[in-house]
Amino acid sequence: MRVLGIETSCDETAAAVVDDGGHILADLVRTQLDEHAAYGGVVPEIAARSHVDHLDRVIAAALEQAGIGFAELDGVAATAGPGLIGGVMVGLMTGKAIASVHAKPLIAVNHLEAHALSARLVETVDFPYLLLLVSGGHCQLVVVEGVGRYRRLGTTIDDALGEAFDKAARMLGLGYPGGPAVEAAAAAGDPERFALPRPMRGRKGCDFSFSGLKTALRRVCETLADSPPSARDAADLSAGFQAAVGDILEDRLRNAAAQFHAAHGDGGTLVVAGGVAANRYLRDRLGTAARTLGLTLVAPPAALCTDNGAMVAWAGIERLQLGLTDSLDARARPRWPLEDLREQAMAVSA
Numbered sequence: 001m002r003v004l005g006i007e008t009s010c011d012e013t014a015a016a017v018v019d020d021g022g023h024i025l026a027d028l029v030r031t032q033l034d035e036h037a038a039y040g041g042v043v044p045e046i047a048a049r050s051h052v053d054h055l056d057r058v059i060a061a062a063l064e065q066a067g068i069g070f071a072e073l074d075g076v077a078a079t080a081g082p083g084l085i086g087g088v089m090v091g092l093m094t095g096k097a098i099a100s101v102h103a104k105p106l107i108a109v110n111h112l113e114a115h116a117l118s119a120r121l122v123e124t125v126d127f128p129y130l131l132l133l134v135s136g137g138h139c140q141l142v143v144v145e146g147v148g149r150y151r152r153l154g155t156t157i158d159d160a161l162g163e164a165f166d167k168a169a170r171m172l173g174l175g176y177p178g179g180p181a182v183e184a185a186a187a188a189g190d191p192e193r194f195a196l197p198r199p200m201r202g203r204k205g206c207d208f209s210f211s212g213l214k215t216a217l218r219r220v221c222e223t224l225a226d227s228p229p230s231a232r233d234a235a236d237l238s239a240g241f242q243a244a245v246g247d248i249l250e251d252r253l254r255n256a257a258a259q260f261h262a263a264h265g266d267g268g269t270l271v272v273a274g275g276v277a278a279n280r281y282l283r284d285r286l287g288t289a290a291r292t293l294g295l296t297l298v299a300p301p302a303a304l305c306t307d308n309g310a311m312v313a314w315a316g317i318e319r320l321q322l323g324l325t326d327s328l329d330a331r332a333r334p335r336w337p338l339e340d341l342r343e344q345a346m347a348v349s350a
């Protein structure tokens with residue numbers, strides 16, 4: 001079984017071909033970084049137009065790399081949300097057109113589900129598992145009970161973690177996108193030099209908050225001689241910020257693991273996914289934390305953590321195998337919580 005995956009929900013125009021044995025036959029990502037850099041963030045209209053300009057070519061190149069034509073596909077999977085609606089519409093409409101012309105099943109993929117299932121593309125991970133989803137738009141702890149079956153344990157009450165990284169980078173004069181820049185700067189920094197808070201630490205439940213950390217960072221920046229901060233200060237603040245994030249994740253994870261173990265017994269897997277999961281420092285911290293809590297950490301390779309078409313194709317395969325396909329009137333959705341997938345999954349399994 002071979003499925004084409006199309007991803008256009010943010011600033012990556014991506015297409016991939018994946019088979020049901022977990023082989024990635026092609027995986028192309030065209031980033032729009034240069035087009036948005038001058039604005040310090042993603043501009044939705046520019047993103048949508050750029051997807052229109054490039055998607056057809058990226059799809060054609062992916063098929064060429066996979067060495068197949070549309071006729072040899074078993075399905076077409078396209079991100080249908082959540083995300084920037086203009087871009088989502090471009091990808092979903094393109095997927096519908098291909099599915100319609102070549103009479104292939106369409107799978108309208110939830111972008112969060114694509115991140116959530118990405119670990120199963122590269123490793124054997126059985127349901128249920130605990131998922132930490134950390135991306136530019138989301139920060140959630142979720143129990144993944146099966147395809148389409150998600151139970152949320154906690155979420156951010158303000159900023160998403162990737163967003164916090166991006167804002168921190170802007171304050172520190174490190175540019176955009178922030179995550180990789182903060183990680184690189186932190187490598188040479190002293191995490192102890194500046195005292196930064198750990199919001200929510202020690203509180204009940206699994207929710208996150210990052211706005212207090214962001215505010216504390218801004219206050220420190222205001223006390224520094226240089227604006228933006230010198231390379232030395234930016235490195236130390238990056239390291240301090242990352243260490244604080246590590247402590248927060250570890251604390252929230254402890255509560256989530258307790259809930260997961262109470263419901264499903266000891267042991268199990270922690271999957272970390274989403275763009276922030278590309279961060280090596282946090283991957284190490286999470287690996288150690290997971291071990292202490294009796295969980296095994298599975299973190300997909302960095303290229304599968306940031307937005308890509310392979311994870312969308314894989315989610316399409318998982319759904320196709322269960323008969324969970326969509327009609328050509330599937331909607332593009334700016335907002336689409338994981339929990340909303342349960343109804344469709346239950347209807348099919350009933």
Ligand code: KG4
Pocket residue numbers: 010134135136137138161162163165166177178179180183274275276277278279280305306307
């Ligand atoms: O999953 P993703 O590619 O797009 C969304 O669905 O949001 O995540 C993008 C986010 C950005 O905020 C980016 O700064 C962050 O992931 N990110 C990182 C790293 N690489 C990407 N954050 C921390 N460290 C990284 N190495």
Ligand code: ZN
Pocket residue numbers: 111115135136274275306307
């Ligand atoms: Zn994403």
